[in-house]
Amino acid sequence: MLPDKVVSDICTAVDSGFEKQVQFTQTLVSIPSLRGQEATAQDFMADAMRERGLKVDKWKLDIDDLKNLPGFSPVATSYDQAFNVVGTYRPTREQGHSLIFNGHVDVVPTGSADRWRFGPFQPKIDGKWLYGRGSGDMKSGLAATLFAFDAVRNSGYSPQGRIHFQSVVEEESTGNGTLACLQRGYRADAAFIPEPSGELFTRGEVGLIWARVTVKGDPEHASGFIGVGTNAIEKAMALWPHIKALEAKWNERKSEVPLYCDHPFPVRVNIGEIHGGEWTSSVPASAALNVRVGLMPGFTQEEVRREIEDAVRNASRNDPYLSNNPPAIEYFGHMSAGYFVKHAEVPEDILRRAHTKITGKTMREVVTSASSDTRYFNLYQDTWGVSYGPTVEKAHGFDERVDLESVKRVTKTMALFLAEWCGLSHDRA
Numbered sequence: 001m002l003p004d005k006v007v008s009d010i011c012t013a014v015d016s017g018f019e020k021q022v023q024f025t026q027t028l029v030s031i032p033s034l035r036g037q038e039a040t041a042q043d044f045m046a047d048a049m050r051e052r053g054l055k056v057d058k059w060k061l062d063i064d065d066l067k068n069l070p071g072f073s074p075v076a077t078s079y080d081q082a083f084n085v086v087g088t089y090r091p092t093r094e095q096g097h098s099l100i101f102n103g104h105v106d107v108v109p110t111g112s113a114d115r116w117r118f119g120p121f122q123p124k125i126d127g128k129w130l131y132g133r134g135s136g137d138m139k140s141g142l143a144a145t146l147f148a149f150d151a152v153r154n155s156g157y158s159p160q161g162r163i164h165f166q167s168v169v170e171e172e173s174t175g176n177g178t179l180a181c182l183q184r185g186y187r188a189d190a191a192f193i194p195e196p197s198g199e200l201f202t203r204g205e206v207g208l209i210w211a212r213v214t215v216k217g218d219p220e221h222a223s224g225f226i227g228v229g230t231n232a233i234e235k236a237m238a239l240w241p242h243i244k245a246l247e248a249k250w251n252e253r254k255s256e257v258p259l260y261c262d263h264p265f266p267v268r269v270n271i272g273e274i275h276g277g278e279w280t281s282s283v284p285a286s287a288a289l290n291v292r293v294g295l296m297p298g299f300t301q302e303e304v305r306r307e308i309e310d311a312v313r314n315a316s317r318n319d320p321y322l323s324n325n326p327p328a329i330e331y332f333g334h335m336s337a338g339y340f341v342k343h344a345e346v347p348e349d350i351l352r353r354a355h356t357k358i359t360g361k362t363m364r365e366v367v368t369s370a371s372s373d374t375r376y377f378n379l380y381q382d383t384w385g386v387s388y389g390p391t392v393e394k395a396h397g398f399d400e401r402v403d404l405e406s407v408k409r410v411t412k413t414m415a416l417f418l419a420e421w422c423g424l425s426h427d428r429a
Contacts (some may be wrong), residue, residue: 001353001395001420002122002353002416002419003059006155006157006419006424007058007357007416009082009150009155009156010152010157010412010415010416010419011151011153011412011415011416012155013150013151013152013153013155013359013415014147014148014151014408014411014412014415015208016024016154016164017151017154018148018287018408018411019318019370020124020147020243021147021310021407021411022130022143022404022407024038024048024146024147024287025123025135025139025140025143025407026042026123026132027044027132028044028045028105028134028139028142028143028384029082029100029121029123029132029133029134029135029139030123030132030345031044031119031121031420032107032121032123032267033105033107033134033135034105034106034109034110034373034382034426035077035106035170035172035173036077036078036080036082036107036167037081038081038083038105038106038169039083041105042083042084042085042105042167042169044297045085045142046085046087046167048084048146049087049146049165050087051147052087052089052146052150052357053088053089053390053427054087054088054089054165054208054233055088056085056086056087056088057085057086057087057088057092057184058083058084058085058086059083059084059180059184059323060082060083060111061079061082061083061084061169061170061176061177061180062077062079062180063075063079065180065183066176066179066180066183067133069182069183069368069380070177070224070379070380071175071179071293071336071337071376071379071380072143072174072176072179072333072335073175073176073183073191073333073334073335073336074331074333074335074381075171075174075176075332076172076276076332076333077173078232078306079123082170082177083167083169084166084171084177084181084184085167085168086164086165086166086167086170086181086186087112087164087165087167087182087258087361088161088162088163088164089149089159089163089165091158091159091160091161091162092158092161093160093423094161094424095117095159095160095161095332095423096159096160096161096421096422096423096424097161097188097189097421097422097423098116098161098162098163098164098187098188098189098190098191099161099162099164099188099189099190099191099192099418099421100162100163100164100166100180100186100187100188100190100191100192100377100383100385101145101148101149101163101165101191101192101194101414102140102165102166102168102170102178102191102192102193102373102374102377103138103141103142103145103166103168103193103194104138104142104167104170104171104172104173104177104359104373105134105139105142105167105168105169105170105171105193106170106173106180107133107134107137107138107139107172108133108172108396110133111398113134115398116398116399117130117131117285117398117399118131118132118399119370120132120133120400121133123135124163124399125389125404128222128403128404129393129402129403129404129406130401130402130404130406131399131400132400132401133364133400134139134400134401135392135394135402136194136196136390136391136392136393136401136402137195137196137284137395137396137400138194138196138389139196140402140407141193141194141196141389141407141410142167142194142389142392143412144190144194144277144390144407144411144414145165145194145414146165147411147414148411148412148414149165149415149418150329151262151411151412151415152415152418152419156426157419157424157425157426158421158425158426159418159419159422159423159424159426160422160424160425161189161423162422162424163186163188163418163422164186164188166178166181166186166227168181168271171372171373173280173333173334174334174335175334175336175373175375175376177373178373178376179376179380182380182381184378185287185382187340187365187383189383189384189421190344190347190383190385190386190421191374191377191381191384191385191386191387191395192385192388192389192414192417193372193373193374193385193386193387193388193389194387194388194389194390194410194414195374195387196389196390196391196392196395196402197366197368197388197389197390198390198392198406199359199386199388199389199390199391199406199409199410199413200357200363200365200366200388200392201355201363201364201365201366201386201388202341202365202366202367202368202374202386202387202388203259203337203340203341203365203366203367204259204260204297204338204339204340204341204367205339205367205368205369205372205374205375205387206266206267206274206293206294206295206296206297206338206368206369206370206372207287207294207295207296207297207299207301207336207337207338207339207371207375208292208293208334208336208371209292209293209295209301209305209308209331209334209335209336210290210291210292210293210330210331210332210333210334210335211290211293211308211330211331211353212288212290212291212329212330212331212332213236213239213243213288213289213291213312213327213328213329214236214286214287214327214328214329214330215232215234215236215239215286215287215288215322215327216232216325217231217232217283217284217285217286217323218283218284218285218321219228219282219283219285220282220283221283223368228283228392229251229283229311230325231283231284232276232277232281232283232284232286232287233274233276233277233284233287234328235287235321235322236274236276236287236321236327236329237274237287237289238319239289239315239316239322239327240271240289242311242312242314242315243269243271243291243308243311243312244269244271245288245311246293246308246311247267247268247269247271247318249307250267250294250295250296250299250304251254251265251266251267253423254266254267254294254296257296257298258295259297259340260367261294262295263367263369265369266294266296266367267293267294267295267296267369268292268294268369269292269294270291270292271289271290271291272289272290272291273288273289273290274287274289274290275287275288278286279340285409291308292334292373293308294369295338297337297338297339297340298338299338301335301337301339303390305331308329309329312327312329313326319375334371336371336375337379337421338371338373338375339374339375339378339379340367340378341374341378341384341385341386342378342384344384345384347384347417347421348384349375349401350417350420350421351363351386351413351417352387353416353420354412354413354414354416354417354420355413357395357416358409358412358413358416359409359413368388372387373388374386386409388413389405389410389411390402390407390410391406391411392408393427
């Protein structure tokens, strides 16, 4: 347990450095790090790590290194600009527990910029809120890992455990960025991922499957003066209710997963993209539905894929055209499993103490209908990995924003966790 003076010193250091931390976060948010465009943000993170004396490892993801590993997700985009960055701190004498801080720089598309109060990459502060795409999910948390480390060292202490700061790509589409860190050999006694959780301990997350359902139509002139053709968009949309019906079916089974019994709606089935047609006055020749499907821990990807395929097949049998021209289903992007964090007394007690010291409240646990890279540590590395981060509103939506007061509390909590988990000395490494 940390002495009160150490707690006070570290919290004072977070307060003193917070203006600089917010400015750093704003700069990071201002860099458009959409999928395939993350390299500039990763350069920024690598420079920040070097400034702190960390040994920096930057490399480009290689699908051939990853494709046969558990947890790999199919890739649908180029990895030409897909770079990971890891900064490593090693103490003079490694005596404490080791730790991984992990966060992602990739962000989801912004939609129409004119529907934002401020521009999506023009990070503005209004009251306690910082606006901008990625401000909450999850650049503020990623930045906080470095500034939690700064606070410990600026207080005159040095961690006694090895620490890896992982800044990864591909979290929003596959998770292969974090998988690449595992493949490269980075391991630690615990992993801390400050995804926006509202300062809640995330005990469990669902898995995800991304599926594309493609229908081929029979194109004709839209006037029908030769024939009527078969409209691929209409046929594809007729399949959607049958896919969406799986959501209610799977949620009815939540009693089979005890920790999800009280969750109101653990499984979400979302149609995120529709592609189809080539010309307004032509009956479309093809259409595709891109669908995001959640699966609770304990449900396998194989059985969920089979139910998706059965739903599409059964719906097609009742349609004269589709029964002879069956839709194709392919999987791209996320192909992940749900997980629970196994109880681990020591790190959880340390996190609870830190949380209570900073918030004055008992830490609460939650299971979510979302997914994050935290799964890799818990499922594939036998490492206690926790998702615990600040409060965000409108993640993936217009006017995404993060609560800066929450960011400061989370930074202090992470710094105290680091200090007690890794151990401290007065010898600067």
